[in-house]
Amino acid sequence: MDLLTDWATDWILLVVGIAVLGVAVTVGLLSGARRRRPPAGPGTGVGTGTLAPEREAPPAPGLPPTDEVEAPVAGDVAAPEAPAAPTLERPEGTATRLQRLRQRLARSQGGLGQGLLALLSRDRLDEDTWEDIEDTLLTADVGVAPTQELVGRLRTRLRVEGGDTDARQVLREELVALVDPEMDRRLQVTGTDGRPGVVLVVGVNGAGKTTTVGKIGRILVAEDHRAVMGAADTFRAAAVEQLATWGERVGVDVVRGPEGSDPASVAFEAVKHGLEAGVDTVLVDTAGRLQNKQGLMDELGKVKRVVEKLAPVTEVLLVLDATTGQNGMVQARVFREAVDVTGIVLTKLDGSAKGGIVVAVQRELGVPVKLVGLGEGPDDLAPFDAEAFVDALLG
Ligand SMILES: Nc1nc2c(ncn2[C@@H]2O[C@H](COP(=O)(O)OP(=O)(O)OP(=O)(O)O)[C@@H](O)[C@H]2O)c(=O)[nH]1
Numbered sequence: 001m002d003l004l005t006d007w008a009t010d011w012i013l014l015v016v017g018i019a020v021l022g023v024a025v026t027v028g029l030l031s032g033a034r035r036r037r038p039p040a041g042p043g044t045g046v047g048t049g050t051l052a053p054e055r056e057a058p059p060a061p062g063l064p065p066t067d068e069v070e071a072p073v074a075g076d077v078a079a080p081e082a083p084a085a086p087t088l089e090r091p092e093g094t095a096t097r098l099q100r101l102r103q104r105l106a107r108s109q110g111g112l113g114q115g116l117l118a119l120l121s122r123d124r125l126d127e128d129t130w131e132d133i134e135d136t137l138l139t140a141d142v143g144v145a146p147t148q149e150l151v152g153r154l155r156t157r158l159r160v161e162g163g164d165t166d167a168r169q170v171l172r173e174e175l176v177a178l179v180d181p182e183m184d185r186r187l188q189v190t191g192t193d194g195r196p197g198v199v200l201v202v203g204v205n206g207a208g209k210t211t212t213v214g215k216i217g218r219i220l221v222a223e224d225h226r227a228v229m230g231a232a233d234t235f236r237a238a239a240v241e242q243l244a245t246w247g248e249r250v251g252v253d254v255v256r257g258p259e260g261s262d263p264a265s266v267a268f269e270a271v272k273h274g275l276e277a278g279v280d281t282v283l284v285d286t287a288g289r290l291q292n293k294q295g296l297m298d299e300l301g302k303v304k305r306v307v308e309k310l311a312p313v314t315e316v317l318l319v320l321d322a323t324t325g326q327n328g329m330v331q332a333r334v335f336r337e338a339v340d341v342t343g344i345v346l347t348k349l350d351g352s353a354k355g356g357i358v359v360a361v362q363r364e365l366g367v368p369v370k371l372v373g374l375g376e377g378p379d380d381l382a383p384f385d386a387e388a389f390v391d392a393l394l395g
Helices: 002-035 094-120 127-139 144-160 167-179 209-222 237-250 263-277 293-307 322-338 357-365 386-394
Strands: 197-202 227-232 253-256 281-286 313-321 343-347 369-373 381-383
Touching: 094 127, 094 167, 094 381, 094 386, 127 144, 144 167, 144 357, 167 357, 167 386, 197 209, 197 263, 197 293, 209 227, 209 237, 209 281, 209 313, 209 343, 209 369, 209 381, 227 237, 227 263, 237 253, 253 263, 263 281, 263 293, 281 293, 293 313, 293 322, 313 322, 313 357, 322 343, 322 357, 343 357, 357 369
Parallel strands: 197 281, 197 313, 227 253, 227 281, 313 343, 343 369
Antiparallel strands: 369 381
16 A cells, blocks of 8 residues: 555656646746847848857746746737947037137147237337247248248338337238138038039148048038048058048948058949938048159049049048148148149147148148148047137237
């Protein structure tokens, strides 16, 4: 009898065990299916990268919590987790940017304006004083011809207008005239016939070209323009990466090619992408190897020709480092001969007390300074304004 009871008990335990195991396996399968993500749809990626292996551990055997055994119902399947959207930066608008940059410009260029004012305020404006004024202007890279012109005009006005003249006011007026407030400094960033504006950014490596393309991209975003950037400086891989980072930060697409590829083909692809996406502006960073004038002409000429099969180039901006003085002027001449420059971007004015280069380079090229760079910060680029610039000089 005992034997029989023991046998029956063992048998019941076995049946219960199998039943428990069965429930556990079924529940485990169900919960595993609920957790498994649906495969990525077409177009979400290329190659096997999107088909990542399931990384979750299989469900542990045993009785699951009650909420896990509910039958799956329509809509209960977890939505595929979208990749976390990167937080886009909102670039600074041009109004506050100008204000902040004016202060910075005043700090770096104050010496020039203050020096001139101190000399002009002397009791007697003798020959030595006028020579000192000339030297101050030449040291600030204003250039020989504009310096002589300015000194001539100041001498005449202060003599003719007499002792009560406000020297500061006269100096301000003459400096503004020298910088030329009449030049059209608007950036031609939009195209016609539904095509985007194409802005080629040229200049020697290290002048701040790639940084400037990124900064202009930010200005466009701040002004609600849609833009694409082309990383056609294919000779330096870091420049391409640098531009990609600028684009990511503000949500602007960056078209790039393999390292060492033909800059013209990257520029072409960028404009093609811009056309298809219906953007307002395509910004193209170009390579700035100054190997020789012919090489540069060939390269930039090809970029322009190829791009213009799709849309006219609306602006060619030459980026010049303000701290390079006469060297910068030599570069400017070579680029002017290689390509039709329509505007100048003067970078690193914050690191130079030689704001006079604005006057010299405009005279040399006959094209206006349209933008100035006053720092390494992402929004340290502003439209150039003659009067604001002179006011910053005078402090
Ligand atoms: N202080 C200061 N630094 C600047 C300014 N603009 C650019 N820079 C710095 O200048 C350096 C060179 O800038 P890039 O943009 O890499 O120069 P690039 O001409 O594109 O050179 P590649 O990338 O080699 O083609 C970087 O460290 C920039 O941060 C500016 O306005 N002020």
